[in-house]
Amino acid sequence: MVGGGIGGLTAAAALRLRGWDVIVCERAASLDPVGSGLSLGPNALRALDAIGVGQAARGLAAIDGVSGIRRYDGRWLVRADVTAPMLKKYDDLAVIALRSELVDLLLSRLPEDTVRTSTAVSAVEPETGTVTTSEGALEADLVVAADGVHSGIRKALFPDHPGALYSGSTTWRFIIPEPGHGFRTTESWGHGDVFGIMPLSGKRIYCYASAVASAGQTFEDERAELLRRFGWWHAPIPDLIDAAEPGEILHNDVYWIAEPLPAYHVGRVAFLGDAVHAMSPNLGQGACQAIEDAVVLASLADQPDGLARYTAARLPRTRMVVQNSHRVSRMVGLRSPWATRLRDTLMWGVGRLGSAAVIRQTAPIFEWSPPRLSIR
Structure with a gap:
């Protein structure tokens, strides 16, 4: 396993369940907590159920059935309580968890020395499974490349692929103590800018923001930059930004894989997560699709032509999610007054159709179910 993120750790837990001996190579000095939240849709929760941690993941999270989209001035475009229709259709809700707590949960399924x-992994030989690391060589029957959006293994094994492209948007994320009560999941849209609010368990709030910007920009004071961009938006956005610790605000550019790879495997190497289908965060499916990958891979890896079947199962589905996420990214990134007015009017119309219409839009993603993982 190359990479100790959500996808790599889920794959490690799923493969161990299937009887594999697993080693996870992580180039970082430690799996430090990352100050961000993530959304787990019913599809991801079912995948986590397959490795025995779904209920624990639900227990970590703030269950959220009420959500909405607002304009930068506070006017509601879409406001829906989807609790009842989601439970009826999926027997589950989307939950919002702290990334570091999900990492800890996945680590609890692995021996301490995993x-x-x-x-750091510097080279992989796909035909033999030889992995060259900073600590020496390893021999593997299966190498899982979960090394992120700028995957070195992807670059080495698909040298002609254009790789990850800058999406045109940059993002900020931070977590603060909940300053009061009654917060719901909302996302506010401006002219190319977005600000999201997600309640977490333990009376915490996860906030994220995105803006159309040139790649590679950094700011000496990220909070001041957020206040410059969003400090005049509707309440409570300015107060939430003001409550953030400047040194704990994460700022990252968003990259995505626009051109799909021809396969999600080469020889004994299988790719998963951002290494093979990095996407914009607008559908909240980046981690979810990596979790799906991991469970499907574990179910097929020891089968005849298992990795080819893995590609066949995952490439079309993840491509659909990548494309849909990019469409939403382009829509929320509109900047001209005319285009944003038209967008907001269309969203207002969707909101008038009610929560059932909102739920129907999620069906292609949320209806997915994982394969059964037999314990070996």
């Missing part, structure tokens, strides 16, 4: 930190 993850080798400070272990």
Whole structure:
């Protein structure tokens, strides 16, 4: 396993359940907590159920059935309580969890010596499974490349692929103590800018923002930059930004894989997560699709032509999610007054159709169910 993120750790837990001996090579010195939240849709929760941690993941999370989209001035475009229709259709809700707590949950399914930190992978031989690391060579029957959006293994094994492209948007994320009560999941749209509010368990709030910007920009004071961009938006956005610790605001550019790879495997190497289908965060499916990948891979890896079947199962589905997420990214990134007015009017119309119409839009993603993982 190359990479100790959500996808890599889920794959490690799923493969161990299937009887594989697993080593996770993580180049970072430690799996430090990352100050961000993530959304787990019913599809991801079912995948986590397959490895025995779904209920625990639900227990970590703030269950959220009420959500909406607002304009930057506070006017509601879409406001829906989807609790009852989601439970009826999916027997589950989308939940919002702290990424570091999900990492800890996945680590609890692995022996302590599974993850080798400070272990960088410099080369992989796909035909033999030889992995060259900073700590020496390893021999593997299966190499799982979960090494992220700028995957070195992808670059080496698909040298002609254009790789990850800058999406045109940059993002900020931070977590603060909940300053009061009654917060719901909302996303506010401006002219190319977005600000999201997600309640977490433990009386915490996860906030994220995105803006159309040139790649590679950094700011000496990220909070001041957020206040410059969003400090005049509707309440409580300015107060939430003001409550953030400047040194704990994460700022990252968003990259995505616009051109799908021809396959999600080469020889003994299988790719998963951002390494093979990085997407914009607008559908909240980045981690969810990596979790799906992991469970499907574990179910097929020891079968005849298992990795080819893995590609066949995952490439069309993840491509659909990547494309849909990019469409939403382009829509929320509109900047001209005329285009944003038309967008907001269309969203207002969707909101008038009610929560059932909102739920129907999620069906292609949320209806997915994982394969059964037999314990070996």
